[in-house]
Amino acid sequence: MSQASQTISDRIQQELDNLTRAERQLALSILENYPASGLGPLAALAKGANVSAPTVARMVQKLGYKGYSDFQAELREELRAKVKSPIAKHDTWAEAAPSEHLLNRFTDAVIDNIRLTLGQIDPKAFDEACDLVATQTRHLYIVGGRITHTLAEYFFMHMQVIRADVTHVQSTSNTWPHYLLNAKEGDVFVIFDVRRYENNTLKLAEMARARGAKIILFTDQWRSPVHQLADITLSCRIIAPSAWDSAATTMLLIETMISSVQSLNWDETKERMETLEDMFDQTKLFRKFI
Amino acid sequence: MSQASQTISDRIQQELDNLTRAERQLALSILENYPASGLGPLAALAKGANVSAPTVARMVQKLGYKGYSDFQAELREELRAKVKSPIAKHDTWAEAAPSEHLLNRFTDAVIDNIRLTLGQIDPKAFDEACDLVATQTRHLYIVGGRITHTLAEYFFMHMQVIRADVTHVQSTSNTWPHYLLNAKEGDVFVIFDVRRYENNTLKLAEMARARGAKIILFTDQWRSPVHQLADITLSCRIIAPSAWDSAATTMLLIETMISSVQSLNWDETKERMETLEDMFDQTKLFRKFI
DNA sequence: AACTTCCTGTTATAAAAACAACAAAATGGA
DNA sequence: TCCATTTTGTTGTTTTTATAACAGGAAGTT
Numbered sequence: 001m002s003q004a005s006q007t008i009s010d011r012i013q014q015e016l017d018n019l020t021r022a023e024r025q026l027a028l029s030i031l032e033n034y035p036a037s038g039l040g041p042l043a044a045l046a047k048g049a050n051v052s053a054p055t056v057a058r059m060v061q062k063l064g065y066k067g068y069s070d071f072q073a074e075l076r077e078e079l080r081a082k083v084k085s086p087i088a089k090h091d092t093w094a095e096a097a098p099s100e101h102l103l104n105r106f107t108d109a110v111i112d113n114i115r116l117t118l119g120q121i122d123p124k125a126f127d128e129a130c131d132l133v134a135t136q137t138r139h140l141y142i143v144g145g146r147i148t149h150t151l152a153e154y155f156f157m158h159m160q161v162i163r164a165d166v167t168h169v170q171s172t173s174n175t176w177p178h179y180l181l182n183a184k185e186g187d188v189f190v191i192f193d194v195r196r197y198e199n200n201t202l203k204l205a206e207m208a209r210a211r212g213a214k215i216i217l218f219t220d221q222w223r224s225p226v227h228q229l230a231d232i233t234l235s236c237r238i239i240a241p242s243a244w245d246s247a248a249t250t251m252l253l254i255e256t257m258i259s260s261v262q263s264l265n266w267d268e269t270k271e272r273m274e275t276l277e278d279m280f281d282q283t284k285l286f287r288k289f290i
Numbered sequence: 291m292s293q294a295s296q297t298i299s300d301r302i303q304q305e306l307d308n309l310t311r312a313e314r315q316l317a318l319s320i321l322e323n324y325p326a327s328g329l330g331p332l333a334a335l336a337k338g339a340n341v342s343a344p345t346v347a348r349m350v351q352k353l354g355y356k357g358y359s360d361f362q363a364e365l366r367e368e369l370r371a372k373v374k375s376p377i378a379k380h381d382t383w384a385e386a387a388p389s390e391h392l393l394n395r396f397t398d399a400v401i402d403n404i405r406l407t408l409g410q411i412d413p414k415a416f417d418e419a420c421d422l423v424a425t426q427t428r429h430l431y432i433v434g435g436r437i438t439h440t441l442a443e444y445f446f447m448h449m450q451v452i453r454a455d456v457t458h459v460q461s462t463s464n465t466w467p468h469y470l471l472n473a474k475e476g477d478v479f480v481i482f483d484v485r486r487y488e489n490n491t492l493k494l495a496e497m498a499r500a501r502g503a504k505i506i507l508f509t510d511q512w513r514s515p516v517h518q519l520a521d522i523t524l525s526c527r528i529i530a531p532s533a534w535d536s537a538a539t540t541m542l543l544i545e546t547m548i549s550s551v552q553s554l555n556w557d558e559t560k561e562r563m564e565t566l567e568d569m570f571d572q573t574k575l576f577r578k579f580i
Numbered sequence: 581a582a583c584t585t586c587c588t589g590t591t592a593t594a595a596a597a598a599c600a601a602c603a604a605a606a607t608g609g610a
Numbered sequence: 611t612c613c614a615t616t617t618t619g620t621t622g623t624t625t626t627t628a629t630a631a632c633a634g635g636a637a638g639t640t
Contacts, residue, residue: 013410017518020587028511031410036370039329040363042628052589057629068628069596073330079369080326093405097413106546107408111401115383118397123387150444157437158534242549243563244448248541256396259532273533310617332598342619347599358598359626 008063008071008078009034015063022051023059035075042068105241113237113249121234121253129216129232130257132188134264139165139187141179141208145201146172148192151218151250155190158258161276162269171200180204185212193217193224194238194245205229218250298365299324305353312341313349325365332358374402395531403527403539411524411543419506419522420547422478424554429455429477431469431498435491436462438482441508441540445480448548451566452559461491470494475502483507483514484528484535495519508540 006014012027019027029049030038037045046053057068065071092099093107133140140159144152149170156168169179183189189208193201205215205226217230220238227233234253240246262269302317309317319339320328327335336343347358355361382389383397423430430449434442439460446458459469473479479498483491495505495516507520510528517523524543530536552559 009410022588024512032406033370033373036366036373039366039369041626043626053627054590054629055588058588076326076329079329080323083323083326093408094411094413095409096411101413102550103408103411103413103416103546106549107404107542110542110545111404114397114401118383118393119385121384121386121393123384123391123393126393147447150440150447153443154440154537157440240545240549242545243552243559244545244548246542246545247444248538248545251538251541252397252400252536255400255530255532255534255536255538256393258534259396259530260392262533269533312618331596333596343597344599344620345618348618 008038008075011063019059019062022055023062025049026051026055026059035079038075039072039079102241106246109240110246110248113239113246114252117236117249117253125232126234126257127260129234130260130264132214132216132232133159133190133257134163134261135188136163136165136265136268137186138214139167139183141167141169141183141187141189141213143169143171143176143189143191143201143204145170145193145198148194148218148247151247151254152190152192154251155254155258159261161272162258162262162265169204171198171204176200176204177207180207180211183208183211183213187211187213188216189213190216191218191226191230192250193226194220194247194250195222195224197224197226202226218253220245298328298361298368301353309349309352312345313352315339316341316345316349325369328365329362329369374405392531396536399530400536400538403529403536404542407526407539407543415522416524416547417550419524420550420554422504422506422522423449423480423547424453424551425478426453426455426555426558427476428504429457429473431457431459431473431477431479431503433459433461433466433479433481433491433494435460435483435488438484438508438537441537441544442480442482444541445544445548449551451562452548452552452555453562459494461488461494466490466494467497470497470501473498473501473503477501477503478506479503480506481508481516481520482540483516484510484537484540485512485514487514487516492516508543510535 009031012031016024016027026046026049030045037048042056043053046056049056060068060071063071065074092104094101094103097103099105132138140163142152142156142159144150149172152170153168156166159166167179169176187208189205191201191205202225205217206229208215209229215226215230215232217224217226217233219227219233219235221235223233223235227235236249236253238245238247238249299321302321306314306317316336316339320335327338332346333343336346339346350358350361353361355364382394384391384393387393389395422428430453432442432446432449434440439462442460443458446456449456457469459466477498479495481491481495492515495507496519498505499519505516505520505522507514507516507523509517509523509525511525513523513525517525526539526543528535528537528539
């Protein structure tokens, strides 16, 4: 009865706390592409999760099945039931919630934003931007505003690991003119500006431009006035069912850029990261093992 | 493998005419509850269709598979692809770029993260968390670590507008014990902790717990040790083709929570937002029109 | 640091499943 | 009706697959 309305996926998640490390690793791997992986042979599943075969056998028994075959049989039964059900309700993200639930509505909106943003992005321009950011001879300034300063900071934090000569400037602070004193021709400004667009940011961009710096702009679909000064503009759709805009898509682009710049500079980045790890190890701030 | 875009079901139907009586009987039985029956053992399938086992083996070879195992493997592959594609049918996201371009690969990974995260989330728990955060009689503490502090700050910034009594604590700072002095029973801690998990954050959580506070945890799929203390854990998948993890999915959840809390508190939020707007107008920091 | 307890992987065994070879049955044409 | 051909099922072998028993190793405790 209790397990009648419960999917095996639910059951796995519910037991997650009672599982050991290797078992949990396996459990997550099963959920990763559920239910397909669980329908294959035991050995393949074990290999895919990087655990030994007996671990699989032990886990399914822990979950209450007689053995792996029993587990598979129930998986198939579940699959059969799901396909049979009137309309496969696969049009929601959080299947446990109705489609009107905010979780589903919000996710829909964000996926839409991603789709539309990526659809109109120019890969060449994006690659160029990555190249500019990766060039170590250019000093890199990262500029955020009131809301966007967290995004700027996220980008800054990673760039700091990847390369030297990075500066984080907050346009809302009144100290930013000081930073500009050092800016020289060929330096790169990565500027974040979404509505409502900030006057300070625009002024900053103008001055950077006047000094011969390159400007890369992250903005929204309506585009900040800075875009007229920018060499490369990356605009993201930010609409969401909320009183605020969504930064998730911008985040995606930022992270993609981080990844791209990182591989362009990989030799150096690798070294810097290792050094950083060593330093962290010494501080004992972090736990060594997951 | 030659007919990449053709499902196995299509293939069976197409070959239906070239099959013998017993084989056709079997084929129809497979289609009856497709694909579940085909994923079980050969003997069971044969019995279900009232044919002998070798008939099954012969038919799948006739359909072009090396053997029954091969047939099953392709069925699983098909199932895997089908589950993945609510939206991922989109072959490429940035159509102007080849599918191997990082823009497409990274976006694929993030969409996958979103799908899997939402699939595992418990809407009830999420709603509960929103409720806790929205309750104004509880002081709200927001805690971030080394990497997550930008996320924490993003959340904090919005909460500040929505409600009073919000505090942003950085666990990497050594001043956090001071904040805990004021924490009292029933207060709420929203804690961000992704790998590598931070010892300070864990200690902070322990002390918050000791003081009778509620804990809501944003973490990754491996779950920070804090989750054993947390009242509600929201785990996000963070895998990306990068040397770093992706925070895009976490961002999505945070924004959804912001939106939810905002509508729970709408009457007050509205007022606060208007006041804020007025204040901004006076500073002339922002441009009035887009 | 020594001990205990609980995990986890390796090896080995038992079960099961898939397939090949053959024999029986069915079909179709003269 | 008989024969040739195709189809189908039975039996038995080989391979694969799941699990039990064991032992090394990790983590945590005293």
